[in-house]
Amino acid sequence: MASIPTASLQPATRTPTFTPTATATPAPTNTHTPIPSATPLPPTATLTLRQQREARLYQASLHYLADTPEQADLVAREIDFASDPHESADNACGPLTVAIMRDGGYLPQDANPHDMWLLCPREDNPECHGLEILNQKFFPQTEYDYIRINESIGSYDWAENPLQPGDWLYLFVRKGISKYEGFDHMLVVTRVDDHGRAYSVTNINKGDGFVIQEELLYDPRRPGQGLFSELTNDKLRKELGMTGTAGFLLIRAKANPLP
Numbered sequence: 001m002a003s004i005p006t007a008s009l010q011p012a013t014r015t016p017t018f019t020p021t022a023t024a025t026p027a028p029t030n031t032h033t034p035i036p037s038a039t040p041l042p043p044t045a046t047l048t049l050r051q052q053r054e055a056r057l058y059q060a061s062l063h064y065l066a067d068t069p070e071q072a073d074l075v076a077r078e079i080d081f082a083s084d085p086h087e088s089a090d091n092a093c094g095p096l097t098v099a100i101m102r103d104g105g106y107l108p109q110d111a112n113p114h115d116m117w118l119l120c121p122r123e124d125n126p127e128c129h130g131l132e133i134l135n136q137k138f139f140p141q142t143e144y145d146y147i148r149i150n151e152s153i154g155s156y157d158w159a160e161n162p163l164q165p166g167d168w169l170y171l172f173v174r175k176g177i178s179k180y181e182g183f184d185h186m187l188v189v190t191r192v193d194d195h196g197r198a199y200s201v202t203n204i205n206k207g208d209g210f211v212i213q214e215e216l217l218y219d220p221r222r223p224g225q226g227l228f229s230e231l232t233n234d235k236l237r238k239e240l241g242m243t244g245t246a247g248f249l250l251i252r253a254k255a256n257p258l259p
Contacts, residue, residue, distance in 0.1 A: 156228075
């Protein structure tokens, strides 16, 4: 399978960085509390600045975990990206990425989740202005590479072209390949473990309503494992709908000089 091609909008630079595995499940609250820096490490730890930054992103993502649809809706309202009754976990994917990246130090503190709500970066729809919003509000093309891949996320070679912590993705659905309705989706890669497995804290419905949980996106050594495979499998998703079948837009910070 071919490697990631040169982006139509900006050239891409790939420098994979893997971070340690960790798990936690804090309960969501109704009042937003700024996420502190990652848990202090013992004096003997020698994490690089990049690793410290990635650890903070991961810790920030844990604040938004929600095990039930009721809790997930509370988290959506906590993010405060729209007015009631529009704030719910089923349409919070874009605002959730902003909240996580903002709290983790990957976006400015004044980044507004509302600007990512119902974002549409499709170039085949003249009414969509998502690319302009992404460039102006969140990811200026002077600092980020925009990479558009047309291949399904389920068959794409992630072992050859791995994701990195902080990568932002927009997943496109291809209509007409399933009798069930699909949807576009946004997520941010919140960590990559020592085995190259990528994860995201994202909103997902697996049959009992939308929750917000950490999901394995793919395992480079076990094709067919992870959310990307699940989201493109019609037999698994059925009426829940698929996404990523028409590929994805990857937005990644340009080469960073951090050690």
